[in-house]
Amino acid sequence: MMFLQVCLKFILPTLALASDCPGLLDKVWYGKYCCDDSDLGCYTTDAPIDNIPLPCCYDDTEVTFSLYTRANRETPVMVRKDGQLPSEWSPSRLTVFISHGWLFPMSEIYELMKDRFLEKEDLNVVIINWPSLDLYYPQSASETRTVGAMISAVMKKMVDEGGAAYANLWCVGHSLGAHVCAFAGRGTGGQIGRITGLDPAGPGFETEIEMLELGMVIDDITVGLNPSDAQYVDVIHTDTISQGTTRPLGHIDFYVNGREKQPGCRNKRDLLDLLDDFRRATGCSHGRAPDYFSDSIVSNCFISRSKCTEVDDLPGSCVPCDGATDGVCATMGYDVTGQDGVYYLETNKDFPPHCQG
Numbered sequence: 001m002m003f004l005q006v007c008l009k010f011i012l013p014t015l016a017l018a019s020d021c022p023g024l025l026d027k028v029w030y031g032k033y034c035c036d037d038s039d040l041g042c043y044t045t046d047a048p049i050d051n052i053p054l055p056c057c058y059d060d061t062e063v064t065f066s067l068y069t070r071a072n073r074e075t076p077v078m079v080r081k082d083g084q085l086p087s088e089w090s091p092s093r094l095t096v097f098i099s100h101g102w103l104f105p106m107s108e109i110y111e112l113m114k115d116r117f118l119e120k121e122d123l124n125v126v127i128i129n130w131p132s133l134d135l136y137y138p139q140s141a142s143e144t145r146t147v148g149a150m151i152s153a154v155m156k157k158m159v160d161e162g163g164a165a166y167a168n169l170w171c172v173g174h175s176l177g178a179h180v181c182a183f184a185g186r187g188t189g190g191q192i193g194r195i196t197g198l199d200p201a202g203p204g205f206e207t208e209i210e211m212l213e214l215g216m217v218i219d220d221i222t223v224g225l226n227p228s229d230a231q232y233v234d235v236i237h238t239d240t241i242s243q244g245t246t247r248p249l250g251h252i253d254f255y256v257n258g259r260e261k262q263p264g265c266r267n268k269r270d271l272l273d274l275l276d277d278f279r280r281a282t283g284c285s286h287g288r289a290p291d292y293f294s295d296s297i298v299s300n301c302f303i304s305r306s307k308c309t310e311v312d313d314l315p316g317s318c319v320p321c322d323g324a325t326d327g328v329c330a331t332m333g334y335d336v337t338g339q340d341g342v343y344y345l346e347t348n349k350d351f352p353p354h355c356q357g
Contacts, residue, residue, distance in 0.1 A: 033055075035057035039149065043142075051138075052139075054142065055139075056143060056146065058130070058146060062131055063130045066128075067086055069093075069125070076127070089158075091158065094124070097151060098172050098177075099171065102201070109287075114127060128151065128180070140176060141176060142204075144180045144224075151180065151183075173195070173200075175244075178201065181195045182225035193232065194231065195232075197233065199237055200225050226250075233250035234250050235250035236293060236332060253343070256302075256332075258314035262284065295333075300335045301355040306320055306345075
C-alpha cells in the first residue's frame with residue numbers, strides 16, 4: 001500500500017505530457033524545437049546548453065501564477081500571461097515572484113515565505129507552480145527555460161500594460177527555481193531589479209569552456225543563473241556537494257557553513273526518510289536555503305564576518321573585512337548588504353533560531 005501511495009504521488013504525474021512537447025519517451029537530446037506560443041520562443045541543444053534535452057512548452061493551465069496581497073492573504077487571484085492584470089495587483093508595490101525547485105511544488109515553506117513577506121511589507125507576492133514532477137531530472141532542468149520565458153512574459157505585461165518598473169520586480173527561486181528566475185530575468189534583458197538564488201541546482205548547469213589558445217579550461221556560468229540576469233543577483237549556497245553548486249553565480253554569494261552538510265542533516269539517507277519526509281530525504285542541506293531565507297525576512301541576523309577568495313577553501317581563504325562596522329562584512333537574505341564577492345557564515349547547531357546574529 002505504501003509503495004502504491006508513493007507511485008501515485010511522485011511517479012504517475014510524470015506521465016502527463018505538456019500541451020506542446022517534442023516528446024516524452026524519447027527525451028529529445030538534439031535539434032531545435034519551437035513552441036507554438038511565440039512568447040516562449042525556440043530552443044536548441046547547442047552549446048552552452050547542450051547537456052540537457054529540449055524542453056516542453058506550457059500554457060496558463062500548466063504553469064500558474066497565484067497572486068497574494070495584504071487584501072487577499074489566504075485566497076489567491078490568478079495572474080495569466082494572456083489575460084488582464086488583476087485589480088488586486090498594484091504597480092506601485094514591489095512584486096516578488098517565488099519559484100519552487102524539482103519535485104516540490106507548493107511546499108509549505110513557500111506559503112510561510114509568502115506570509116512573512118506580506119507581514120514585512122505591503123507587496124505583491126506571486127507563487128509560481130510549474131510541472132517539476134518528472135523523475136527524469138534532465139527534463140525538469142530543461143523546462144526551466146520555457147517556464148522562465150512564461151514568467152518573463154508576465155513581467156513584461158506588468159511593465160508594458162500595468163505601468164510597473166522592471167526595477168520593482170524580484171524573483172526568488174530555490175534549486176531549479178533559481179534558474180527559472182534566471183531565464184525570466186534574461187527574457188527582460190536583465191532589467192529586473194533582483195534575483196535571489198536559494199542553493200541553485202548544479203546538475204545540468206555546470207559546463208566548461210575549453211580555451212585552447214590559453215591552454216586552459218574555465219567555468220561557463222552563462223548556462224543558468226549569473227550576474228547578467230538581473231540588476232542584482234544574490235545567492236545562498238547550502239549544498240555544494242551534491243544538488244547545489246560550488247560556483248559563485250551572483251554579484252554576492254553566501255556559503256553557509258562552508259562546504260559541510262547543514263546542522264541537523266544526516267550524512268546518509270534511508271527508506272524511512274524517503275517515506276517520512278521526501279523533501280528532506282532528497283536533500284536536507286539543499287532544502288535549508290529557503291528555510292534560511294524565510295527566517296531572514298523576520299530577523300535580519302544572518303551576518304557574515306569574513307570575506308573569501310577561494311570557494312574551494314572555506315573558511316580557510318576567508319579573512320575579516322577591513323574597516324567593517326562591528327566586524328560585519330555582509331548580511332544574507334531579505335535585507336542583503338555587502339560589497340560584491342564571496343562570504344562565509346555559520347548557523348547554530350541547535351535551532352531554532354538558525355542564525356547566530
